[in-house]
Amino acid sequence: MDHSPHPVNRTSRTPARRRPPGAAPRRTRRPAVPLLAAAVVAVLAPASAPVPDHGPASSPTTAAAPAAGCTGPGWTATATRIDPHDTHHAFLGNGYLGQRVPPNGTGYAAPGGATGWPLKTPAYDGSFVSGLYAKGPKNVAGRQAIVAIPTWSTLDVTTGGARTDTFSSATAPGRISHYRQTLSLRCGFLRTALTWTAADGRTTDLVYDVFADRNDAHTAAVRLRMTPHWTGTATVTDILDGRGARRMTRTAAGHRGATMDAAFRTDGTKTDGAVASTLLPGPGVHATRTPRATPPAPRPGGTGTPGNRRSITFPVRDGRAYELTKYVGVDTALTSRSPRAAADAASRRAASRGWDALFARHTAAWQRLWRSDIEVPGHRALQSWVRAAQYGLLSSTRAGSPNSIGPTGLTSDNYAGEIFWDAETWMYPGLLASHPVLARAIVDYRYRTMAGARANARKLGYDGLFYPWTSGSKGDLWRECHSWDPPHCRTQNHLMGDVSLAAWQYYLATKDTAWLRSRGWPVLKGIAEFWASRATRNPDGSYSVKNVAGPDEYSNGVDDGVFTNAGAATALRHATRAAALLGEHAPAAWRTIADRLRIPYDARDKVFQQYAGYRGTTIKQADTVLLMYPLHWSMSRQQAASTLDYYAARTDPDGPAMTDSVHAIDAAGIGEAGCSTYTYLLRAIKPFVRGPFAQFSEARGTKAGAGDPHAGRPAQDFLTGKGGFLQTFTHGLTGLRMEEDRVRLDPMLPPQLSDGVTLHGLRWQGRTYDIAIGAHHTTVRLTAGTPMRLVTPEGEKVVSRGLPAVLKTRRPDLAATADAARCAPATATSEEPGMYAAAAVDGNAATAWTPDTPTATLTVDLGRTTTIGRITPHWTATRPKSYVAQVSQDGRHWYGTGYAGRTPARYVRIVVHGDTAGPTGRHPGIAELTVTRAGAGDP
Numbered sequence: 027m028d029h030s031p032h033p034v035n036r037t038s039r040t041p042a043r044r045r046p047p048g049a050a051p052r053r054t055r056r057p058a059v060p061l062l063a064a065a066v067v068a069v070l071a072p073a074s075a076p077v078p079d080h081g082p083a084s085s086p087t088t089a090a091a092p093a094a095g096c097t098g099p100g101w102t103a104t105a106t107r108i109d110p111h112d113t114h115h116a117f118l119g120n121g122y123l124g125q126r127v128p129p130n131g132t133g134y135a136a137p138g139g140a141t142g143w144p145l146k147t148p149a150y151d152g153s154f155v156s157g158l159y160a161k162g163p164k165n166v167a168g169r170q171a172i173v174a175i176p177t178w179s180t181l182d183v184t185t186g187g188a189r190t191d192t193f194s195s196a197t198a199p200g201r202i203s204h205y206r207q208t209l210s211l212r213c214g215f216l217r218t219a220l221t222w223t224a225a226d227g228r229t230t231d232l233v234y235d236v237f238a239d240r241n242d243a244h245t246a247a248v249r250l251r252m253t254p255h256w257t258g259t260a261t262v263t264d265i266l267d268g269r270g271a272r273r274m275t276r277t278a279a280g281h282r283g284a285t286m287d288a289a290f291r292t293d294g295t296k297t298d299g300a301v302a303s304t305l306l307p308g309p310g311v312h313a314t315r316t317p318r319a320t321p322p323a324p325r326p327g328g329t330g331t332p333g334n335r336r337s338i339t340f341p342v343r344d345g346r347a348y349e350l351t352k353y354v355g356v357d358t359a360l361t362s363r364s365p366r367a368a369a370d371a372a373s374r375r376a377a378s379r380g381w382d383a384l385f386a387r388h389t390a391a392w393q394r395l396w397r398s399d400i401e402v403p404g405h406r407a408l409q410s411w412v413r414a415a416q417y418g419l420l421s422s423t424r425a426g427s428p429n430s431i432g433p434t435g436l437t438s439d440n441y442a443g444e445i446f447w448d449a450e451t452w453m454y455p456g457l458l459a460s461h462p463v464l465a466r467a468i469v470d471y472r473y474r475t476m477a478g479a480r481a482n483a484r485k486l487g488y489d490g491l492f493y494p495w496t497s498g499s500k501g502d503l504w505r506e507c508h509s510w511d512p513p514h515c516r517t518q519n520h521l522m523g524d525v526s527l528a529a530w531q532y533y534l535a536t537k538d539t540a541w542l543r544s545r546g547w548p549v550l551k552g553i554a555e556f557w558a559s560r561a562t563r564n565p566d567g568s569y570s571v572k573n574v575a576g577p578d579e580y581s582n583g584v585d586d587g588v589f590t591n592a593g594a595a596t597a598l599r600h601a602t603r604a605a606a607l608l609g610e611h612a613p614a615a616w617r618t619i620a621d622r623l624r625i626p627y628d629a630r631d632k633v634f635q636q637y638a639g640y641r642g643t644t645i646k647q648a649d650t651v652l653l654m655y656p657l658h659w660s661m662s663r664q665q666a667a668s669t670l671d672y673y674a675a676r677t678d679p680d681g682p683a684m685t686d687s688v689h690a691i692d693a694a695g696i697g698e699a700g701c702s703t704y705t706y707l708l709r710a711i712k713p714f715v716r717g718p719f720a721q722f723s724e725a726r727g728t729k730a731g732a733g734d735p736h737a738g739r740p741a742q743d744f745l746t747g748k749g750g751f752l753q754t755f756t757h758g759l760t761g762l763r764m765e766e767d768r769v770r771l772d773p774m775l776p777p778q779l780s781d782g783v784t785l786h787g788l789r790w791q792g793r794t795y796d797i798a799i800g801a802h803h804t805t806v807r808l809t810a811g812t813p814m815r816l817v818t819p820e821g822e823k824v825v826s827r828g829l830p831a832v833l834k835t836r837r838p839d840l841a842a843t844a845d846a847a848r849c850a851p852a853t854a855t856s857e858e859p860g861m862y863a864a865a866a867v868d869g870n871a872a873t874a875w876t877p878d879t880p881t882a883t884l885t886v887d888l889g890r891t892t893t894i895g896r897i898t899p900h901w902t903a904t905r906p907k908s909y910v911a912q913v914s915q916d917g918r919h920w921y922g923t924g925y926a927g928r929t930p931a932r933y934v935r936i937v938v939h940g941d942t943a944g945p946t947g948r949h950p951g952i953a954e955l956t957v958t959r960a961g962a963g964d965p
Contacts, residue, residue: 097210101210103208105206108129108205113137117436118215124238125236126437126438127218130218133181136151137149140738150270154172154436155358160293161295170444174273175299176268180263181264181265182263183230183250184260184261185224201223213389213392214421219231230256240388242375244372246376249381251347256344263337264336264352268332273292276333281334284304285303286303287366290332298358298359298366299358300366304376305351311350313339313340314339314340320336322334356369399416400416402779411720415752418745422437423457423464430449431445433448434743438742447524454469455753458535465532473545475497475500476549479494479552489558490553493525494507518574519574520589522593523557526593526600529549529550530550530600536791542607550597557571558613567622586625586626588626634653644677647677651670651688667696682724688750695761695772704779705868709860713726722742727740756785756788760785771804773836775799783798793808795809839869846957857875861876870954875952878949891932893959894913895958895960901953902950
């Protein structure tokens with residue numbers, strides 16, 4: 027995942043020393059970092075070693091010894107240069123506490139630009155606490171937004187002497203050389219190693235190590251190791267930086283002993299909290315004056331920037347290494363009666379344990395999480411993207427948390443940090459399959475906010491529970507929901523179906539009847555009551571749900587949204603089943619309404635209609651295709667295939683990133699001949715990966731939805747998209763569907779993944795199992811728990827420890843065809859993001875290759891020399907001005923096709939010439955390229 031192949035800046039590192047007159051030139055000692063920085067990944071884990079008071083010069087990098095399991099292929103992401111234009115900075119989180127860390131490895135940064143909807147405020151590297159909300163700014167009418175606390179990662183370094191200079195997050199890239207920043211996904215840990223050249227030419231090697239403690243939610247740590255190549259005094263300043271704070275006011279700041287703190291109160295919600303830091307010098311750091319905390323001056327009225335700072339000044343000598351560590355504590359009134367005292371105690375508790383013990387427990391906790399993993403051998407980029415997606419979700423979730431997860435988790439305040447349907451539909455299922463203990467927080471959040479949901483329903487004139495489209499601390503529709511024009515807050519009723527489905531899925535995954543009775547049933551019942559009061563009876567005895575918006579945000583105020591109604595029917599049926607399991611009463615009307623809700627369907631085209639009267643307009647994101655997954659709505663394979671193809675072709679390519687993941691899952695389940703599953707899988711990730719740490723952008727371009735006037739800058743790190751992408755593996759390739767007493771599997775594999783895919787540590791009802799999908803067979807191994815029943819296309823099987831089940835792997839690409847090009851390797855000279863070459867030969871005309879230049883070439887390797895009959899490009903809506911079809915035996919010498927049936931070749935290429943852009947604003951593309959062998963009919 028090293029996305030920085032370019033040379034780093036090579037600023038001069040020669041120490042600025044004055045030579046006595048007449049003295050011979052002094053030989054400059056080169057510091058050790060240049061030789062060691064390239065190997066920093068191999069020594070990533072920061073088990074500290076004592077720094078001697080005396081001894082040979084050493085780089086800070088040499089003070090770190092390797093620790094098993096933190097590194098290795100696919101486990102690290104690295105930047106070797108600073109790109110001032112890249113805002114996708116590294117992120118650390120433990121599910122309670124999250125922190126963006128700028129390229130310099132420390133401190134607060136505001137890289138420029140603005141956040142997306144709804145805040146649309148200047149972007150910044152923030153620090154966030156799960157579930158901590160406040161009154162939002164005026165531009166959102168004061169509706170809630172997540173709070174950003176003072177940035178806690180700062181340790182600035184200042185040189186002494188006549189010309190002092192300070193290294194901070196603002197130090198320009200031109201003064202940084204031998205740079206390497208590495209994120210260990212496996213250990214949740216960031217290291218930044220660099221050489222800083224001060225204004226007077228003095229150089230200092232710096233290594234910053236940062237982590238948010240996975241073992242202790244309220245703590246974090248930052249370690250600085252520095253090797254000056256000069257002699258004098260240095261000052262290290264520990265800062266709780268109030269510039270990173272948003273939506274809070276200062277209430278107090280002070281220090282006691284080595285610990286300082288900054289206390290605050292959130293705007294509007296009036297939640298008290300504090301951040302504390304204990305700065306401890308390592309051996310060899312001898313302070314020349316007593317460190318004191320210096321909080322910012324208060325504003326008139328007693329309030330001010332919620333921050334604090336504390337400095338240590340000490341003598342340094344050329345070539346010697348020095349170490350200082352800050353231990354951070356964070357707490358709020360949401361989790362403590364005395365949050366300031368609790369934050370101070372957390373900071374001191376971490377300091378008393380020391381770096382080594384703290385880090386050992388932290389990495390052990392992370393490595394336990396990674397017992398559930400997905401391996402994609404032979405695909406380095408895809409493997410790194412899968413792990414980065416898992417890391418994103420794991421960093422923002424935590425067992426026992428009362429809070430759900432927003433579209434960007436704890437990485438930013440995009441979407442105001444609030445909770446959407448994204449949590450239940452896109453992020454939850456993959457977590458539930460591998461980490462049900464983490465997934466539980468998502469469903470428990472809806473139980474916790476039931477009072478708000480019940481009050482919302484009552485005020486709107488409905489029974490039961492009405493959850494807001496966006497919600498924060500309590501689920502109050504009017505104080506927390508952000509879209510009233512268009513009125514998504516009132517019309518995105520499908521959320522009730524999403525919440526109900528998630529609650530039922532949790533029961534299926536765990537069979538936790540006690541949870542179902544105490545927490546699941548109240549939610550299922552309340553949502554069923556809502557749907558029973560929301561649906562209206564038609565004269566023919568059917569039921570409708572009117573004036574709604576489905577997931578497609580381009581349509582609003584429609585009747586009988588198909589996903590909304592199907593979700594309502596599913597919720598009513600699940601509530602009825604839960605009542606039977608628990609011995610509770612379920613009104614007969616629930617089943618009656620479920621059976622009679624209108625499900626719009628076009629019988630001529632065999633396509634489910636998105637809503638009553640839908641006429642094929644462009645849609646923003648996945649909507650009707652959600653019937654197949656996750657709703658599992660009953661339909662024939664032909665209906666499913668027609669519906670998928672119809673809506674995939676009408677989806678805005680500039681819409682939100684998660685859509686193609688459900689397309690991939692649907693395609694895998696339908697199993698049409700070809701390999702469109704891989705096309706959709708690639709489209710679900712490749713257009714959205716950003717920066718050296720494989721973060722996820724909400725959209726492929728600069729706006730999340732070309733037709734949405736309210737859409738702003740795409741959110742990042744977009745965990746909604748990452749969650750959807752992971753489901754293509756957990757539920758798409760495996761065919762995994764959980765049932766009350768068995769697991770349904772129907773594994774398949776696209777030819778592009780012929781080396782196989784293995785999912786480790788999946789969980790179901792107290793059992794742990796692995797699924798290894800091979801090119802022809804799939805092996806299911808139970809690694810813990812009692813035997814489990816599997817339902818497969820080959821019949822029912824039982825898997826137990828030591829007795830794995832072996833299933834056939836479906837291979838739709840191997841279906842008989844006369845098309846020699848279908849699923850063959852394809853490349854192109856240019857591609858529009860998401861419109862890749864492989865789409866032209868995947869056997870599905872709903873996907874397409876579209877170049878991003880007027881003239882481009884598509885080349886297909888048929889795999890062996892064959893006598894070619896007919897070459898037929900099937901064009902997209904934009905046709906070319908002209909094109910040339912050519913063939914080659916060696917891929918170097920190309921010829922016109924000549925006479926049909928007389929051209930032996932292995933390679934086929936189409937050279938397309940088009941205008942700057944067609945009527946659709948796109949260049950000519952190929953929906954499908956068919957190549958028939960001589961003597962064969964058209965495919």
